[in-house]
Amino acid sequence: MKILVIDDEPQIRRALRVGLEQNNYQVFLAANGEEGLDMAASRLPDLIILDLAMPGKNGFDVCKELREWxxxxxxxxxxRDREEDxxxxxxxxxxxxxxxPFGIGELLARARAVLRRQAPDEEQEQSTFTCANLKVDFAHRRVYISNEEVHLTPKEYDLLRYMTTNADRVLTHRQLLSKVWGPEYENDSHTLRVHIANLRNKIEEHPERPFYIHTETRVGYRFRTDQQATANDKATVGV
Known part of the structure; x- marks a missing residue:
């Protein structure tokens, strides 16, 4: 697997190269946005790690241009404290x-999660989703906890389906509201909070300490399947 790191801080690039190469990834480094775009086109990486706060062409510009092709x-x-970013x-x-700062183990866990989602489409067309004691039967719109059916409202099911089909991905409030309720609900955060709370009460053993549906403060939610970083390297990057 090839990973491209785009970051203007030399110490971050060095630390990421060491941590990723120790886990058998091939790593390419770019020191700015322009170089990163060129390397993305020439090296065709499987994953891109992109710093947002770079001089010149910043991470937002790079992300936007990458998504064009x-x-x-x-x-x-x-x-820290830049949730709007x-x-x-x-x-x-x-x-x-x-x-x-973040740990190499956490980065590796996130990398594994996004790379899993890049499996060929035919592999992603599954009729069920299973994680721990939760099972979602997409074909029949049914949900089970420890083999016992849990009764969800239609919107609760739609919300759970969208989150499980995007498992381990951060989903913003706006994305969830737009996809599940429609674009006209993009700013109705109260509706989303109520449905998330109801879902947790129905599928979580301890709703106050959720195992599945994690809050990303002031950003959105993430349905977690990779519950903790398992890498042996616990070094911290970006201190």
Whole structure:
């Protein structure tokens, strides 16, 4: 697997190269947006790790241009307390984000998740989704916890289906509302919060400490299947 890292900070590039190569990824490095776009076209990576805060052509510009011609997964790197940047990047087509500083293990877990979603379409056409004790039967619109059926409202089911078919991906409030309820509901965050709470009460063993539906503060939600980083390298990047 080939990974392209686009970041203007030399120490970040070095740390990511070491961590990724230790886990058998082939790594290409770009120090700015223009170089990153050129390398994306010439190297055709399987995954792009993109810093948002770069001088010149920033990460938003790069993400937008990449999405004009490629579906290659993009994980963006952002600084703390800039949720609006994360939302903007996700809306531009990024697949996930990490906040600096972050652990190599967490990055690897996110990379595995987005790469899994890049499987050929025929492999993704599944009739059921299973994670731990949860099973979603797409063909019959039924949901089971430990083999016992859970009764969901139509919208609760639609919300769960969309989240499970995009498992391990950060979904913004706007994306969820638009896809499940329609574009006219994009700003109705109260409706989304109510349905998320109802879903948690029905599928989570401990709704106050959710196992499946994780909140991405001020950004959206993520349906988690990869519950923790398992990489042996716990080094922190971006301190």
């Amino acid at each position: 490629t579906k290659t997964p993009i994980i963006v790197l952002s600084v 994360k939302i903007k990047a996700l809306d531009l087509g990024a697949d996930d984000y990490l906040t600096k």
